[in-house]
Amino acid sequence: MPITLWRPFRDIERWQPFQEIENLQRQMNRLFDRLMPSGDGGGAGITFVPSAEMEETDDAVHLRLEIPGLEAKDLDVQVMEDSVAISGERKSQTKVEEKGIVRSEFHYGKFERVIPLPTHVQTDKVQAEYKNGILTLTLPKSEEDKRKVVKVKVA
Missing domain, CATH: 2.60.40.790 (Immunoglobulin-like)
Structure with missing residues (x-):
């Protein structure tokens, strides 16, 4: 069985910096959603402490x-x-x-x-x-x- 040292280009992933930024933004939004209520009146979190x-x-x-x-x-x-x-x-x-x-x-x-x-x-x-x-x-x-x-x- 022959050994292949070279892989075709279709296996290489392309770096997509804008997609990574969108993923970071989604993660930050989830974090803030946990800390602050959603604004729809159903928020269960505490918004501030006087x-x-x-x-x-x-x-x-x-x-x-x-x-x-x-x-x-x-x-x-x-x-x-x-x-x-x-x-x-x-x-x-x-x-x-x-x-x-x-x-x-x-x-x-x-x-x-x-x-x-x-x-x-x-x-x-x-x-x-x-x-x-x-x-x-x-x-x-x-x-x-x-x-x-x-x-x-x-x-």
Whole structure:
């Protein structure tokens, strides 16, 4: 049986750089689809986590969260004795028309954040205000935590 050292050109694959770029783009799109909802209202992913700032005084814990683009009715705030859970859904639409061309964008997505509190609070006396995209919560400390004094032994 003769040994063939040469193969015909039909076995050689041609390099197609544009096809490789398209494959990379498809992979990147799949990655972003997993991280962000699809925009069709059925997205199960979390779109963002609101930034928070906490300050503790002698009488209360003050919590501020940055949640722009929502109305107060879109927020769900639940206060437990030792934590606060904030969740909601962002629904926004922008529509721009210039030179006879209409561009419309929709942004939908859910968010949630659970913030542990440094002390127990009185859940029935919490005050909340939502203004200019900032949610401000005033969480009064429970009476026993106000009076609690801890003596620390110094070695």
